[in-house]
Amino acid sequence: MGNLFVVYPQCSSDMRGLQLSLNHTQKIRLERAQERLKSLSSKGNSDASVVVADTIPLNYEDGVLKGHGTLDLNGEVVASICGVVERVNKLIYVRALRARYKPEVGDIVVGRVTEVAPKRWRLDINYSQDAVLMLSSMNLPDGIQRRRTAVDELNMRSIFEENDVICAEVRGLQHDGLHLQARSQKYGKLERGQLLIVSPYLIKRRKQHFHHLDQYGIDLILGCNGFIWIGEHVDPKEDAMIEDHVDKPEQKGLKFEGTLGNQVQEVYTPLKTRQNICRTANAIRVLSTLGFIMTVEVIMEIVNLSISLNIDVHEMLGSEFCVLTAEKEVERRSSSKKRG
Template identity: 65%
Template sequence: MMMRKIQLPFTQTQKVRYERAIERLQSLSSTVNSDASVIVTDTIPVNHEDAFLKGHGTSEVDGELLATVCGVVERVDKLVYVRTLRARYKPEVGDIVVGRVIEVAQKRWRVELNFTQDGVLMLSSMNMPDGSQRRRTSVDELNMRNIFVEHDVVCAEVRSIQHDGSLQLHARSHKYGKLEKGQLLKVDPYLVKRSKHHFHYIESLGIDLIIGCNGFIWVGEHVEVRDPVMMIDGQKDDEMISSSSSTKEQSHTPLETRQNICRIGNAIRVLSNLGFTVTVQVITETVNLSNSKNVDIHEMLCSEFHVLVAENEAERRREKRKK
């Protein structure tokens, strides 16, 4: 976790409480990661009698292993490397990403991904609305705007990284595709840690949460995913059309759901402002804290709630360390 200085109109009391909470967090962090944080030219302690592999952010000079970047020392078996903090998004194949369509081109969509280059989603890499697995035709190309248009928010997976650094995406599963009835938030990519699960359903609130590895986070109304492949054989086209039209008629999002989306969104904004790692557990705890303290949605962005979140995180880490 990386704390940062924030510019908020603190009262003197709030300022003292916030600084005290940050000091507690830093002391707990330094105790757990003793000497793990390094800056450029710092010596990284290693046992030279045992074989080790120099990884990213390290260099051997005069028999000593030195750090060439600022960050945290990580060790995986014999590999020693420095994980940089506050770095840009570094894509890996298989990453779950959330992006915004910025162009509909020939047989492809260009997607903004909070990266140095835009992602490319080919028509051939897209799951067709009817779920059929077939060769894409010129008719499919003409109907591309029926799938995605500019400014649509989409979820996809990184398929490959090209030599020029551009990202090839694919969305060949029913869990990927267009995202609607929600809001898109942006956090620094280093606040999102890769995990086995980036799709979350907060059942108590009826909200879908997709934490993209690229720092884009989607908070939206829960959608029951229906895999077209699993549809009953023999379903008539007119039945499918009537079903889709009835879905469009029921496009109204309940007020309570919209309030939950805004509350979760503000919780993510507060965590981002404080520089805390964004996980579904921390987001849920922040939302529960706002409810327990009777904090209105718009008041979550005020100074007092930032202080409460910092104090709550310090207490949570202290209890975790005791266990």
């Protein structure tokens, strides 16, 4: 039996999709896992996926409110768009898949600087327009709370410049666009890692979007906008100290890499940490390809699965591991349902 060449659509603009050459057995296993996952998404489950004209089962005694993506048809509530059924108290609506990010105040987002403008930076955060981070809405490298001066404005490019990756919080929508803020040590420039982009619907809003994976020495930031950062763990205080040296290279007349001597190890990420970053990134790529909701627990399960099976980092993007990931998700949801 020859191999079956399958291309799965990738939920990311920076990934071109995993081209999987499934053999007959792998194809059957994957289809079986998908059927099992579909059956586990019970009709009463608020996370059930629907397509246009699917009936949305409701308990009419609850006095539910019908929201976006739903309509009445012959006494039943049906979906008018493809997406995931969501319930907020008594409100039922369908959250569209493959839609652009819809920001909410307080969202943790990761973005890339597109422009350094007067008193502000503009960032691409997967929104319909660039977001704005005002100079007055962020901590300065010296950590001192004070009014921003003309000198600070002239030095903006030494803080963030084009293509820098930044973590920030959604402040709100104003007359000139969506505004962000970064008034805490945990926000700011992200370095020594990878930026992945997945569909925003794969990232659920939770109380915690910053994760320090101590056993792997990495930080994981799940941006509500679908931008995910995986990088070497950096203590904010140490990072601020290093920034002070970076901002003043003229003291020695040399670049940062050649000036700190005993701090050079801070510049270079250890090989083991880089491997952990790549392994975690590949776990996210596989989950994104399969369209699975991402939480730190699910991502770590897939990372640990690859380690327990002695699968190399590059082998994680192969067809066999993709099938194993789908089967692992079936196992996880089954056990979760039994506990529930």
